[in-house]
Amino acid sequence: MSDQTVTIDYANSLIYELQKAFWDERGKGARFRTTKVGNQYFEEKVRPLLQSTEIEDIIEKIGGVLQGEGIAANVSYSREERLLKIGVKGCIHRPVEERMVAKGVEPFTCVPANLIVLAIEEKLDVPVELAEIKVEEGTCQLLLVVFEKRPSLD
Amino acid sequence: MEEYTLTDATMKVIQDRRSIRDFTEEPVSDKDLDMILEAARQAPSGENAQPWRFIIVKDEAMRKKMGAIAGGGSGRRFTAEFVTKKMQERFATLQDEAKRQAAFQKLTSGQVSTFMANAPINLVVCGKKDVWDTPYDTSAAIENILLMVTALGLGACWVIAPCIDIRDEERIKALLDIPEGYKAVSILSIGHPTRAHKPRPRLPINELVFTEKWGDPYYKKEQE
Numbered sequence: 458m459s460d461q462t463v464t465i466d467y468a469n470s471l472i473y474e475l476q477k478a479f480w481d482e483r484g485k486g487a488r489f490r491t492t493k494v495g496n497q498y499f500e501e502k503v504r505p506l507l508q509s510t511e512i513e514d515i516i517e518k519i520g521g522v523l524q525g526e527g528i529a530a531n532v533s534y535s536r537e538e539r540l541l542k543i544g545v546k547g548c549i550h551r552p553v554e555e556r557m558v559a560k561g562v563e564p565f566t567c568v569p570a571n572l573i574v575l576a577i578e579e580k581l582d583v584p585v586e587l588a589e590i591k592v593e594e595g596t597c598q599l600l601l602v603v604f605e606k607r608p609s610l611d
Numbered sequence: 612m613e614e615y616t617l618t619d620a621t622m623k624v625i626q627d628r629r630s631i632r633d634f635t636e637e638p639v640s641d642k643d644l645d646m647i648l649e650a651a652r653q654a655p656s657g658e659n660a661q662p663w664r665f666i667i668v669k670d671e672a673m674r675k676k677m678g679a680i681a682g683g684g685s686g687r688r689f690t691a692e693f694v695t696k697k698m699q700e701r702f703a704t705l706q707d708e709a710k711r712q713a714a715f716q717k718l719t720s721g722q723v724s725t726f727m728a729n730a731p732i733n734l735v736v737c738g739k740k741d742v743w744d745t746p747y748d749t750s751a752a753i754e755n756i757l758l759m760v761t762a763l764g765l766g767a768c769w770v771i772a773p774c775i776d777i778r779d780e781e782r783i784k785a786l787l788d789i790p791e792g793y794k795a796v797s798i799l800s801i802g803h804p805t806r807a808h809k810p811r812p813r814l815p816i817n818e819l820v821f822t823e824k825w826g827d828p829y830y831k832k833e834q835e
Contacts, residue, residue, distance in 0.1 A: 490776075588692075
């Protein structure tokens with residue numbers, strides 16, 4: 458891997474333009490095509506650390522990775538039955554979401570959310586859906602639905 | 612048998628098409644299936660690329676697996692819509708509370724898509740990726756299929772649920788051995804309808820068509 462780095466502004470401008478292009482092409486359906494964005498990062502950085510099958514432990518582990526890598530300052534969570542409410546503070550990709558909102562587009566992709574979804578789906582073998590990304594003052598509020606079981610294919 | 616001009620027959624087939632989700636156990640004949648597939652093959656495509664490929668799934672166990680994937684995907688998406696209250700907004704004009712609750716239940720449970728397990732045929736539409744226009748090309752083929760299905764007195768439903776989320780599409784592709792170079796676009800459930808269905812409402816045409824530029828209605832007053 459190259460040691461050369463680029464600025465986060467440059468990276469975010471490209472991510473925004475890619476997301477916007479995808480939105481312009483696919484509209485509200487775009488969100489369902491980006492549910493695995495971050496998968497390679499998940500496999501390399503997150504999966505090796507996952508041991509517990511407790512959702513709280515999984516989120517704390519992912520929050521630790523994101524903090525350690527300087528991607529987000531803090532990840533908080535609360536749970537109300539099947540609803541998982543995640544707060545992501547100080548995310549380096551927040552300008553992407555802000556630019557989407559400024560264009561009148563509801564944000565539809567969030568790497569921290571995808572990492573959590575991928576981790577829970579893998580460790581607990583239950584489906585998870587990202588229902589909402591709300592860009593609020595300093596923090597992105599994510600709403601995830603954790604389902605009881607995966608539909609049986611048998 | 613009623614006789615129609617070609618124009619009237621074409622419009623009748625277009626207007627008679629419905630999304631059918633309840634099927635009898637009667638199988639679709641090979642002759643009818645040949646007509647359906649030939650209609651698909653005659654669709655237009657960019658650069659005449661003909662990127663469509665079709666998989667005919669009749670095996671019951673396989674259909675059940677596909678129905679489970681479709682239902683799971685629908686259930687997830689509609690539940691997300693429900694918990695964010697967007698579904699309630701969408702159904703705000705439906706006054707009958709019992710009907711509202713039934714609709715919410717049908718959507719959030721995924722039942723709205725699991726029906727495909729009970730269709731005699733699930734026709735999987737795949738699109739080659741290495742062409743310019745595969746979503747449009749395959750959609751043209753799908754519409755041809757739906758119209759021929761209608762002309763034959765059969766029923767079908769265009770089901771995107773098992774393909775819209777990349778996670779589900781990967782499951783469908785693995786289940787059916789669809790190669791990397793092809794996308795699972797949609798699945799069409801086809802069979803004999805159990806009953807006649809009323810048409811769904813359509814937006815008035817004067818809201819749909821503009822003249823010369825966006826905004827100035829082509830039709831100056833509402834058409835029937």
